[in-house]
Amino acid sequence: MNIKGRIAPGNLGDRTFGFILRFFSWATIALFLGMLVFLAQLSWEAIQTYGPKFWAGTDWNPPMEEFGAAPFIVGTLASSLIAVLIAAPVSVGTAVFLREIAPRQLSSFVAFLVELLAAIPSVVYGLWGVFVLAPVMRDQVQPFLAEWFGPETYFASALGHLATAFIYPFSLIGNLFGVWQISLSELSVKMMAIAHGLFDGPPLGLGLLTSGVVLAIMIIPTVTALSREVLMTVPDSVREGALGLGATRWEMIRIALLRTARAGLVGSVILGLGRAIGETMAVTMVIGNRNVIPNSLFEPAQTMASVIANEYNESDGLHLSSLAFVGLSLFLIALFVNLFARLLVRYLERGRYA
Amino acid sequence: MLELSARDRRRRVTNVIAIGALCVLGFLAITPLFFIFSYLILRGWGGLSLDFFLEIPKPVGEEGGGMANAISGSLVLLSLTAAFGVPIGMLCGIALSELKNSFTARVLRVAVDLLTSVPSIVIGLFAYAVIVVPMKGYSAWAGGFALSIVTVPIVARSTEEILKLVPRTVHEAGLALGIPRYKVLLRLILPGVRSGILTGVLLAMARVSGETAPLLFTAFSNSFGFRGLSSPTASLPVQIYTYATSHDETWRQLAWTGALVLVFVVFCLNLLTRFLVRKS
Numbered sequence: 001m002n003i004k005g006r007i008a009p010g011n012l013g014d015r016t017f018g019f020i021l022r023f024f025s026w027a028t029i030a031l032f033l034g035m036l037v038f039l040a041q042l043s044w045e046a047i048q049t050y051g052p053k054f055w056a057g058t059d060w061n062p063p064m065e066e067f068g069a070a071p072f073i074v075g076t077l078a079s080s081l082i083a084v085l086i087a088a089p090v091s092v093g094t095a096v097f098l099r100e101i102a103p104r105q106l107s108s109f110v111a112f113l114v115e116l117l118a119a120i121p122s123v124v125y126g127l128w129g130v131f132v133l134a135p136v137m138r139d140q141v142q143p144f145l146a147e148w149f150g151p152e153t154y155f156a157s158a159l160g161h162l163a164t165a166f167i168y169p170f171s172l173i174g175n176l177f178g179v180w181q182i183s184l185s186e187l188s189v190k191m192m193a194i195a196h197g198l199f200d201g202p203p204l205g206l207g208l209l210t211s212g213v214v215l216a217i218m219i220i221p222t223v224t225a226l227s228r229e230v231l232m233t234v235p236d237s238v239r240e241g242a243l244g245l246g247a248t249r250w251e252m253i254r255i256a257l258l259r260t261a262r263a264g265l266v267g268s269v270i271l272g273l274g275r276a277i278g279e280t281m282a283v284t285m286v287i288g289n290r291n292v293i294p295n296s297l298f299e300p301a302q303t304m305a306s307v308i309a310n311e312y313n314e315s316d317g318l319h320l321s322s323l324a325f326v327g328l329s330l331f332l333i334a335l336f337v338n339l340f341a342r343l344l345v346r347y348l349e350r351g352r353y354a
Numbered sequence: 355m356l357e358l359s360a361r362d363r364r365r366r367v368t369n370v371i372a373i374g375a376l377c378v379l380g381f382l383a384i385t386p387l388f389f390i391f392s393y394l395i396l397r398g399w400g401g402l403s404l405d406f407f408l409e410i411p412k413p414v415g416e417e418g419g420g421m422a423n424a425i426s427g428s429l430v431l432l433s434l435t436a437a438f439g440v441p442i443g444m445l446c447g448i449a450l451s452e453l454k455n456s457f458t459a460r461v462l463r464v465a466v467d468l469l470t471s472v473p474s475i476v477i478g479l480f481a482y483a484v485i486v487v488p489m490k491g492y493s494a495w496a497g498g499f500a501l502s503i504v505t506v507p508i509v510a511r512s513t514e515e516i517l518k519l520v521p522r523t524v525h526e527a528g529l530a531l532g533i534p535r536y537k538v539l540l541r542l543i544l545p546g547v548r549s550g551i552l553t554g555v556l557l558a559m560a561r562v563s564g565e566t567a568p569l570l571f572t573a574f575s576n577s578f579g580f581r582g583l584s585s586p587t588a589s590l591p592v593q594i595y596t597y598a599t600s601h602d603e604t605w606r607q608l609a610w611t612g613a614l615v616l617v618f619v620v621f622c623l624n625l626l627t628r629f630l631v632r633k634s
Contacts, residue, residue, distance in 0.1 A: 017536035021449040025462040028446050028506060032465045035472065038483040093379030101376055112628075113384045119624050120390060121564020123591045124613045127598045128390050131397070131606075217386045224383060248369035253376075278473025280567035281595060305475045305567070312479075312571050327479040331472060338471035 039331060043324035045317070054325060060291040062311070067322035069329060071293045075208065075301040076330070079283060080276035082212025082297070087219045087276075088269045094220070095227035096253055111228070118221030126285030129214040130206070134286060137213070138205030142298055145209075150199040160195035164188045201296045206288040209297040214286050215276045223272035230264030231257065267345035274337040278330065280305040304330040391617075398614030401607045406615075411577050411593075414602045421612050423579040424593035427494070428563065430580055431573060431589055434498025435562055439505030440555055446506060447513025452539065469507040477503050478568035486572060494580075494587040497573025504565055505558045512554025516547045553627045560623035564616060566591035590616050 040047070046054065046067065057068015094114070098107045149155045164187055171187055174180045234257055242256035243249075258265070288300020289310055302310075304326050312323050358366070409420035446462060453459035481500035486492055520543050528538035544551070566589075574586040575596060581587075590612055597609035 011534045011536075013537065014535045017539075018453075021445060021452060022458050024442055024445040025449045025453070025458050028442065028469070028510075029461055029465040031503065031506075032469055034484075035476070035480045038480055039476070042479065042483045090379050090383050093376050094383040097376045097380035101373060102380065110380060110384060113387055116621060116624065117384065117387045119560060119564075119620050120387075120617060121566070121591055121620065123564065123566045123595050123598075124390070124394070124617055127594060127609060127613050128393055130598060132389070132393050220383050220386075248365055250369040250372035251365070253372075274471055278471075278475070280473065280475040281591075285595070285599065305473055308475050308479065309567060309570055312482075313574075324479055324483075327476050331476045334471055334473050334476075335468060338468065342467070 035331070036328075039324060039328040043321045043328050045321035046325040047321075049318065050322075050325075054322070055329065058293060060307075062315070062319045065318055067318065069304070069322075069326050071291050072302050072304040072307050072326060073329070074293050075287065076277055076303040076305070076333075078208055078294070078297075078301070079211045079215055079287065079303055080273055082209065083215035083219055083276045084269060084273050086213065086216035087223055087272060090216075091220050091223035091269070091272070092227050092258075092265055094224045095231055096257070098224075098228055099231045100249070100253060100257070114221045114224050117217075118225070122218065122279060122281040123285075125214055125218055126282035129210065129282055129286040133214065134205035134210055137210045138203045142199075142203030142205070142209070145199045146203065146298075151196040156196045156198065157192070159198070160188070160192035163191040163195060167191065197295045198297055201298045203298055204288065204300065206286055206300055207298050208287065208294050208301045211283045211287040211301075211303075212297075214282050215279055218279060218282060219272040219276050222275055223268050226268030226271060227261075227265055230261050230268060233264070234260050263345055263347075267341045270337060270341035270344065274334055274341065277337060278305060278334045280309050284309045304333075394610070394614045394617055397607075398610040398612075401611035402614070406608070406611055410579055411605075411608065414600075414605070417604055419604070419608065421590065421593055421608060421615075423577060424575075424588040424590045424612065425615075426580045427573070427576070427588040428590045430494055430583070430587060431497045431501055431569070432559060432563060434494065434583075435501040435505050436555075436559065438498065439502030439562075440509055440558070442502070443506040443509025443558070444513050444551065444555075446510035447517065448539065450510060450514040451517035452535075466507045466510050469503070470511070473567075474504060474565055475567040475570075478570060478572055481568065481572045489584070491584075492572065492574035492586040494573055494583045494585070497569050497587055497589065498583075500568035500572045501562050501565060504568060505562055508558040508561060509554055512557065513551055516550035516554065517543070519550070520547060549630050549633065553630045556623050556627045556630070560620045560627075563623075564591055564620055566595055570595075 050057065050067065054067070055069050055073060057066075058070045059066045059068050060071060061067075094110075098111055102110060147153075164184075168184060168187060171180075171182050175182065238256045238260050239252055242252040247255065283303050284306035287303060287306055289302055289306065290300040291302050291307065294301040308323050308327055308330075312320070315323055403420075405418060406420040407425060408422050409418065410423045411421065412419035446466060450459055450463060450466070453462075477500050481496050481503070485496040485499050489496070524543060524546070525538060528542045529535070533542070569589050569592050573589055573592070575588045575592050576586045577588070579588075594609045594612045594616065597605040597612070600606065
């Protein structure tokens with residue numbers, strides 16, 4: 001009898017059982033593919049009307065029947081990026097703390113609390129974000145940020161220069177192939193405008209920055225749990241090797257642990273990014289819902305998920321199918337990010353443990 | 355005592371500072387939990403009364419009212435999920451572990467992986483296209499369908515993980531006695547991992563009971579309570595969302611109390627699974 005792999009043929013019960021398993025497996029697979037088909041069908045009108053230009057359009061005006069998704073794509077990417085910038089160091093730090101520093105009982109207790117944090121529903125985060133976090137952001141955090149990092153500060157200028165220096169080589173490539181023509185001084189002016197506008201404007205509480213913070217809190221448990229698992233896979237001999245060579249505990253963590261686990265850690269952060277991109281309710285409640293590309297982190301914005309949550313029930317015709325198109329795009333982005341994270345981990349790991 | 359060189363002293367100081375920073379980060383990660391929890395109790399506790407569980411909401415501006423409609427609706431939606439999503443998820447999990455490296459299992463594994471990464475609002479859109487449009491109206495069916503899709507990959511994954519833990523020898527012992535494979539699975543293996551599978555199911559239910567986005571345009575909402583599976587059905591998370599974004603003080607109070615109840619239920623489910631894990 002073939003033990004491994006397939007269910008042995010012959011027995012009627014086994015055949016029936018195998019059939020049931022295969023049937024539901026393929027039903028689930030069909031469900032996933034059906035999702036793509038049905039979403040495409042739902043958004044067909046918008047796909048036909050706009051095509052790929054939909055993603056570049058900056059105007060979203062339902063009464064005028066004008067639809068472009070750029071504000072939401074920018075909103076989604078910006079808020080998720082803020083979330084990841086905050087969550088990555090905290091989560092990886094926490095994972096290292098739990099695995100390497102905390103005594104066992106404290107470690108399992110803190111891990112339990114982090115798990116509870118992951119269990120809190122998104123809508124509760126939103127409620128808390130609106131009524132507790134947003135006022136604090138408005139009254140304390142945002143004025144502070146505006147004063148130190150806002151327009152006309154050294155930080156903004158430095159950031160502008162750095163961004164210019166970083167992007168200049170890429171802009172040269174664009175010039176070379178004739179995609180665009182931009183001189184260094186023009187680029188510098190643009191980067192300066194962005195850098196100085198980052199923390200500009202009145203502190204409203206509800207907006208891009210606050211939603212980024214809420215998202216960060218929401219993905220910290222996910223990323224921490226994943227990073228912790230990654231750290232578990234690092235063999236003890238790596239730690240012992242570093243310590244045996246006379247490294248301090250921090251040097252062991254930095255040189256042996258983090259470097260060995262780098263691929264997995266990056267993967268877990270990207271998986272967190274994937275979660276942040278698809279997150280809906282909390283963001284919808286705290287982002288302020290304004291269908292315009294924001295210039296400042298303080299401004300209200302809109303994400304792909306939040307615009308669907310906000311407008312879908314009152315939409316029809318082209319508006320509805322445009323929202324469905326936004327959903328389809330979100331679906332594809334989330335899938336892409338996820339696949340990328342998984343492939344990255346697999347690719348980087350193959351080289352190391354081979 | 356050994357005299358330390360300047361370089362070694364610097365290494366020691368760096369070590370202390372870095373380890374301290376890691377401790378601070380660990381602490382920082384759990385502070386939101388305390389803030390959220392304390393505010394939930396602070397703002398939600400006052401609205402907790404029998405009325406909250408037994409009354410339906412009153413119109414704007416009137417005092418009182420409760421969330422009976424949302425609580426009953428949530429129970430209905432969760433039952434639908436338990437009836438459809440959980441068994442299908444379990445079957446998929448069993449298929450993943452039984453069919454191992456067959457073509458079906460490999461494709462299924464990818465599909466399950468990708469299903470977990472689908473944003474829940476997109477699942478709502480899908481359920482809208484598949485059920486709300488043909489039925490020409492919001493319904494509990496659509497909501498249950500959407501929540502089932504959320505559940506399937508979670509349950510499939512946890513079931514597969516649990517089944518992986520069963521030693522090969524148990525399979526082999528059963529098969530050596532000439533028992534058909536399906537009986538080995540149903541009579542020998544599944545009873546042994548029952549609590550493990552139950553843990554996965556409970557965790558999935560805990561997760562699903564807080565889902566809002568897939569319900570917004572599938573189950574929608576109502577303000578009178580359950581009226582059959584083909585009519586719009588309220589749920590606790592959607593109701594919390596609606597009331598939190600309203601401008602009525604009574605409704606906002608209801609939102610906080612609802613959130614407190616929801617989080618309490620979710621935490622209880624989580625604690626229950628912990629208990630189960632420890633027992634097994």
